[in-house]
Amino acid sequence: MDSELTVREIMDREYVGVTESDELVETVELLLEEDKETAVVLHGSEHVGVVTERNILSTLVDGPDPSEATVGDVMSEHVPTVSPETTVSAAADQLSTQSARRLVVTNGSEPEGVLTQNDLLVGRNYPTEQDTTSTASGEVLAEETIGGAGTATTPPAEEGFEDQGICEVCGTLTRDLTSFNGQLLCADCREM
Numbered sequence: 001m002d003s004e005l006t007v008r009e010i011m012d013r014e015y016v017g018v019t020e021s022d023e024l025v026e027t028v029e030l031l032l033e034e035d036k037e038t039a040v041v042l043h044g045s046e047h048v049g050v051v052t053e054r055n056i057l058s059t060l061v062d063g064p065d066p067s068e069a070t071v072g073d074v075m076s077e078h079v080p081t082v083s084p085e086t087t088v089s090a091a092a093d094q095l096s097t098q099s100a101r102r103l104v105v106t107n108g109s110e111p112e113g114v115l116t117q118n119d120l121l122v123g124r125n126y127p128t129e130q131d132t133t134s135t136a137s138g139e140v141l142a143e144e145t146i147g148g149a150g151t152a153t154t155p156p157a158e159e160g161f162e163d164q165g166i167c168e169v170c171g172t173l174t175r176d177l178t179s180f181n182g183q184l185l186c187a188d189c190r191e192m
Contacts, residue, residue, distance in 0.1 A: 007091050008084035010122060011105045011113035018051065020072030027071055028056055034079045038102055038114055046109040049075035050102070051152045053097045082115060091162070092120050096173055117166045117173055 016039040018027050027039055031053075041049035055074045059066050064073055081105040082091050091103060095117060105113040165177045167186035177184045 004083065005088045007082055007086045007088065007103075007105055008112075010088060010119050011115045012119060013113040015040050015111065015114045017111075018071050019043070020048070020070065020075065022071045024051075024059065024066050024069040024071060024074060027051060028066075034073045039071070039118075040104055040114065041071055041112050047079060047081075047104055047106065047111045049077045050079050052102075052106065056111070065161070076163065079104050083107070084112055088120060091115060092173075093098055095120065096164070101171060117171055121166045 016036045018039045039051045059074045080098045080100045080103050103115045164173050164175050168183040169189040172186050174186045
């Protein structure tokens, strides 16, 4: 039995859904109210894009006027997707190779949730069947290998992205994390 976690087990099922015609300011208010960084743009039940914090910030700098802009004016149409049955390690590989910060989890064309780099980081710390051992008292303990940055990780099964973590400041997926003032930081953020 394959005991590796799947995307379905760690994805955020509660995503913000908007349409292309929604006003940008109302979408920002909804994102703030729901404490989300991304809204999935829907046409019916099919996803057609995303609006991220970065899209919103770009609008403030480059236009159009946010008070007149719609979601369709600022959304990213390229939406990397992943199946809910994809393994966590395969999803991490996909995020890394596509230089993406999130994947829309879809079953066909209908979104089921959103998977972020942070979700993957949390998912890597879930013990699986192969990561556990029994003590003399029968208690099950997770075996953890501590990476160079002080993060709990599982040993990589093969050469890949399993030994990476996410910087808590900029959100970059990297192998070079160091604990600094209670946060795990990449080399660029430590230099600031």
